Amino acid sequence: MTLDPAMLWRLLLDTVRSPAEVARIILRLGLERDALWMALGLVTVISVLVAAVLGLMLPVPEDAARDTIPLTPFLYAVILGGALIVMVFALHFTGLMLGGEGQFEDTLALVVWLQVVLIALQVVQSVSFVVLPALAALITVGSVALAIWVLVNFINEAQRFGSLGRAFATTLVALVGLSLGLSVLLGIIGASI
Secondary structure, three states, X not given: OOOOHHXXXXXXXXXXXXXXXXXXXXXXXXXXXXXXXXXXXXXXXXXXXXXXXXXXXXXXXXXXXXXXXXXXXXXXXXXXXXXXXXXHHHHHHHHHHOOOOOOHHXXXXXXXXXXXXXXXXXHHHHHHHXXXXXXXXXXHHHHHHHHHHHHHHHHHHHHOOOOHHHHHHHHHHHHHHHHHHHHHHHHHHOOOX
């Protein structure tokens, strides 16, 4: 399978229309773990670059910028990359605990592709802030709902559940666990949100 721009565009659209089918296509590729880790690093770097470009196009108002800690591209890459790695492990092992039969590489491959989809959604959201500011909030909510739907379908395929309910439970348990773990970690180091 050659991944040219037309094929990439088609896969992105098919992910929205039929995420389970796209998950099966990605899983059939049988990518090696090393290649998948490199792909995770690559999508992390691309996400940071897209965020930087969009940050230049849509700067944060000065009063809001004063109230936040500046996030350098390197720090953002470390946070995003770390979050993606933890998410892969949490989704995989939670799925196994709930009776899934997936391989680690399956979850890793689908999380990498989900991040590609999220980059595309981030660009759409940013363009909507410029072109359709009145609909930007609705587009953002729709993007979050779409990302959750795609993730649930991906987990269903990766763990071979045959049940979107079990896939949703896996996603929910993994995300709640991640949130609690992050809260404890931030509490230990004395940070506040």
